[in-house]
Amino acid sequence: MAAVDRSLVANLPMFAGLTPTEQDELLREARSIRYPKGAAVFDQGAEADRFFLLLHGHLRVEKTTSQGQQSVVRYVSAGELFGVAQAMNLTNYPATAVAAVDSIALAWPSSSWHRLIVKYPSLASTALQTVGSRLQDTQARVMEMSSEQVEQRVAHALLRLAKQAGRKVDAGVEIDFPISRQDVAEMTGTTLHTVSRILSAWEQQGLVEGGRQRIVLCDTHRLHDLAEGEEAVQAHKREP
Amino acid sequence: MAAVDRSLVANLPMFAGLTPTEQDELLREARSIRYPKGAAVFDQGAEADRFFLLLHGHLRVEKTTSQGQQSVVRYVSAGELFGVAQAMNLTNYPATAVAAVDSIALAWPSSSWHRLIVKYPSLASTALQTVGSRLQDTQARVMEMSSEQVEQRVAHALLRLAKQAGRKVDAGVEIDFPISRQDVAEMTGTTLHTVSRILSAWEQQGLVEGGRQRIVLCDTHRLHDLAEGEEAVQAHKREP
DNA sequence: CGACGAAGTTGAGCTGGCGCAACCTAGGCC
């Protein structure tokens, strides 16, 4: 087990408000683990025996219904707390987390959770904020799915991904991990066919640039308009 | 301000794990407030200056998009903590809470939140569990909206409502507060027209009993089947 | 280097359920 240096993590939300000594104490209880691309950090339904902090990489969190329908719940980026099922009083993980790229995470035993939050109340606050902002995101998604067209939802999803994991490149902002049309479809509640058609159309208009497991947003401003329900680009719609 | 007796609340999750003295201390900082049917406890966007515990009644929590699309986020029942926006580091309430029936809630100033969780760590755990289970519910809704037909979603919604706020009556289980077709539509991401059609059809088959702002589930078992995607009732579908 | 598979594209047709519209019905209020 590699020792993790405090300086790597000291300015993450999870460690904010703790003294260097406390930070070291917390780190000493954690294990650092490597997950190669494609590896599962935990599986839906498995006993929630650990919680994690992602140090490096990106994870895809996915959930499968009893009927076998799979969908992408969210992506986790470096610095985020995840797998805190135990803190919400779940005994099993409600979803599967898979490394979208080679990743590194810190893991603590779930059994220490209670002791830790009593000792470091700021940890509870951090977790509450983490879970709270996830709740916000998820509720936003519900609202989108209730009232928006597929095209708007895809635009929203891409913008959110770009904000969370965008990397500036020449052509615009690239999503910083491999993501398929299927993945986008599972995030927006549609089919890969429809996503493919939409992205093709956008590419023609210069809004995005595609590629195998790759999406670059070229015109985020226009995409934002689309997400908010503006009419499509070159359509000269007039209502006399 | 009426004094609230500890015995009324002692066995709620929020007060579990506290000594009677601590329970009294917590109660002494709260105000008890009556909300007549239709009154707003707080409004979306308002400053989140208080958090609440519902003592009696039912609240409808609704959210409106920037485009004016409204939707029902959830219903709150007696004993639940709500309005904990501040704990998730939000400065404003993300939704509106309206009394579905005459209701009573305890209110604490948001400013005491931090002090309280340091003093009573179990409070943080309770809040985390509350928010966590909401996250679970909301994610379940996302999955439903991605993969289920409208009829299944309505069935799921009714079953959830019945579990949360069902009252046993002669004909079956009645939802214990006034709820319109429009409300159900806003919970399931459809229109009141479609909900009305579905409920009419179900009523013919004896699955539910309707009425003005009133729904009684008569055959929860069959509804459960429908929710899980079984074929419609009298349809003799065979696949040879 | 060839070939196999995973990812993506594109066409054609069908349909669930939305939009619109007209119409009932039950309370509440004067």
Place this chain on the structure above:
DNA sequence: GGCCTAGGTTGCGCCAGCTCAACTTCGTCG
């Protein structure tokens, strides 16, 4: 009691997007 309005029902036409299907492109592994 009669009016007025919010809530509910129902018919009809249409279209966004799903399904099914055929095909292309790219990466990788033997």
